[in-house]
Amino acid sequence: MTELCIFILTYNRPHYLKECLESIEAQSYNDFKVIVLDNASQFNCKQIINKFTNLNISYIRHSKNIGSTGNFMYAWSMNIDTPYTMIFHDDDIMHPELLKICLSTLKEYKNLAWVGTSFNTIKSKNFASKFENNKCEVFSQYYLANYLMRSGSLCFSSVVYKTSKLKAINLKQYISLYSIVFDRPLLLELSMDGGCAICNGQLVSYRVHPEQDSVTGPLKFKNILALITCYKKIILNEDSNSDINYYKKWASVSLAQSSINLTMRNQESIYKYLKKASLQLEIGLFEITIDTIKIIIKIPFRYIKRKLLVLLKENN
Structure with missing residues (x-):
């Protein structure tokens, strides 16, 4: 065989x-x-x-x-x-x-x-x-x-x-x-x-x-939340403060980047994504917002950077 x-x-x-x-x-x-x-x-x-x-x-x-x-x-x-x-x-x-x-x-x-x-x-x-x-x-x-x-x-x-x-x-x-x-x-x-x-x-x-x-496949914010939640269930089951702290920072940055990517694709408010993530994953909204701003600032194209900052401010 x-x-x-x-x-x-x-x-x-x-x-x-x-x-x-x-x-x-x-x-x-x-x-x-x-x-x-x-x-x-x-x-x-x-x-x-x-x-x-x-x-x-x-x-x-x-x-x-x-x-x-x-x-x-x-x-x-x-x-x-x-x-x-x-x-x-x-x-x-x-x-x-x-x-x-x-x-x-x-x-x-x-x-x-x-x-x-x-x-x-x-x-x-x-x-x-x-x-x-x-x-x-x-x-x-x-x-x-x-x-x-x-x-x-x-x-x-x-x-x-x-x-x-x-x-x-x-x-x-x-x-x-x-x-x-x-x-x-x-x-x-x-x-x-x-x-x-x-x-x-x-x-x-x-x-x-x-x-x-x-790059071309279908992706929604609920899929990103499910992915982060998958890691959360595994990491938080272990009693390791260093791993838990690393997870929270990783989750915040990952959600910030994903929110930006989906916003550029759908032209929706970034803040809507961040608020939903903060509530579901119990991560501070302030921390995710700061990580989002740090990523946006590094984008080299002024028009895109300005547009994203406007979308972040909307409903905030």
């Missing part, structure tokens, strides 16, 4: 899909199959897929675009028989050792729910030639929350899941609650039973571009 199923989520990016499949073909580990999930692209993916005769690839094209989260959920819902699952993105690229390292770690620590890796953000497919710090560290849910809260490096698409653990999650509920920011809450929930591991080596090339899902 094949050990690993790799889903590739793709939409209208033939040049990226080709590079992605090339990186999969170059893996030192090869006991896997690939399923490309095409989100109703306007080009023929098969022309690219057919070139990779050395890969065991299946192709599914949706009749309409079901969104990035919908495509992820489609992968999750498929009935596969492999003990391990990976849901990768067409605009990312794997280092040749990625799958080997993730699978060997999952086999060494049998209770883990998933293994992921660090990444480098680049505009080409060049990787660092050495991985001297390529050590995998095991995390409990609490320490994972602290790691992510402190901007620890983890590429979501690098994650290899134990299929049985992933299938036990109510993914539809997570996407409904968090929308496009469901990734961190999902990984935190999975790590509650058995933990997880993150490899320090930058084994994925994460591509930043205007069409990526994190």
Whole structure:
């Protein structure tokens, strides 16, 4: 039986899909199959897929675009028989050792729910030639929350899941609650039973571009509040004053930045977002407002800065 199923989520990016499949073909580990999930692209993916005769690839094209989260959920819902699952993105690229390292770690620590890796953000497919710090560290849910809260490096698409653990999650509920920011809450929930591991080596090339899902996907303020609340429940359960204080500052800054981003998108009052966050998360409104002003002041464009300050003042 094949050990690993790799889903590739793709939409209208033939040049990226080709590079992605090339990186999969170059893996030192090869006991896997690939399923490309095409989100109703306007080009023929098969022309690219057919070139990779050395890969065991299946192709599914949706009749309409079901969104990035919908495509992820489609992968999750498929009935596969492999003990391990990976849901990768067409605009990312794997280092040749990625799958080997993730699978060997999952086999060494049998209770883990998933293994992921660090990444480098680049505009080409060049990787660092050495991985001297390529050590995998095991995390409990609490320490994972602290790691992510402190901007620890983890590429979501690098994650290899134990299929049985992933299938036990109510993914539809997570996407409904968090929308496009469901990734961190999902990984935190999975790590509650058995933990997880993150490899320090930058084994994925994460591509930043205007069409990526994190930029174009649907997001509401309630999703941001749910994300912050997810961290709050985990951090406040432990009796650590330093972690609790760090959480409050992190939450304040995160809410300030999110309020600015949503205001620029929706042209609504920033203060409305800040007041709602303060009440729900029990964080001082004054502190969040000060953090918001600090972020606005650093914006280089005068017109945008002036507009945001006006929107902050409204209803205040």
